[in-house]
Amino acid sequence: MVVAERVVVGRGLAKSYRRGAEEVHALRDVDLELAAGELVALVGPSGSGKSTLLNVLCGWERPDGGGLDWRGELAGRAPEQFAWAELALVPQALGLLADLTLRENITMPALLTRRLDELGPRAEHLMELFGMAHLAGRYPRQASLGEQQRCAVARALLLRPALLLADEPTAHQDAAWTRTLFTTFRQLALAGSACLIATHDPRTWAHADRFLLMRDGELRAGDPETGR
Numbered sequence: 001m002v003v004a005e006r007v008v009v010g011r012g013l014a015k016s017y018r019r020g021a022e023e024v025h026a027l028r029d030v031d032l033e034l035a036a037g038e039l040v041a042l043v044g045p046s047g048s049g050k051s052t053l054l055n056v057l058c059g060w061e062r063p064d065g066g067g068l069d070w071r072g073e074l075a076g077r078a079p080e081q082f083a084w085a086e087l088a089l090v091p092q093a094l095g096l097l098a099d100l101t102l103r104e105n106i107t108m109p110a111l112l113t114r115r116l117d118e119l120g121p122r123a124e125h126l127m128e129l130f131g132m133a134h135l136a137g138r139y140p141r142q143a144s145l146g147e148q149q150r151c152a153v154a155r156a157l158l159l160r161p162a163l164l165l166a167d168e169p170t171a172h173q174d175a176a177w178t179r180t181l182f183t184t185f186r187q188l189a190l191a192g193s194a195c196l197i198a199t200h201d202p203r204t205w206a207h208a209d210r211f212l213l214m215r216d217g218e219l220r221a222g223d224p225e226t227g228r
Helices: 050-058 102-112 116-129 145-157 175-190 202-207
Strands: 006-019 022-035 039-043 065-070 087-090 163-167 194-198 210-215 218-221
Touching: 006 050, 022 050, 022 065, 022 194, 022 218, 039 050, 039 175, 039 202, 050 087, 050 163, 050 194, 087 145, 102 116, 102 145, 116 145, 145 163, 145 175, 163 175, 175 194, 175 202
Parallel strands: 039 194, 039 210, 087 163, 163 194
Antiparallel strands: 006 022, 006 065, 210 218
């Protein structure tokens, strides 16, 4: 039996915030493992800690306790030290650069890694796949929220990252685009990446290999339909 490579392992992750006089425990002793080749759905109500967990996994926030192991190495790197091909995040805020066209936003990782000639055809393919080929010269403000969201996903997929983290990537998509996005996530996983998708959307659940349920900062495996 072949055991898939563990891309990231978290042990005892904890994160708290101050909200006035209240201390909010966003993560409480969270353990998780994400392996190459799997598509995992992270499910839970708003405010349960899903976004905080993604931010800790990508290095945007440091945990107060616990640790991360990235492909066999203790993750002590700052976010800018992760290679684009290692890790990509689709945040809820999307993070598109307003002064760049949609095409320029999508190809930014290729430009930064000096692989634009090599990856230009893939960028064009993703724009076609996500219905943006005719919008490529527009700026984010000239596109709908759904188009902006697909642009952010295309940018994240361009370099085929080892770990894809996506925070509600279908929030502005209809059923057809939701299927397209998750079919593409599945293809990325089949190619050997690990995908962790935070989602409220029941339409996406059939695409997941397994589920992680988050509530009040605590994480466990389970079934989102039964909550168990």
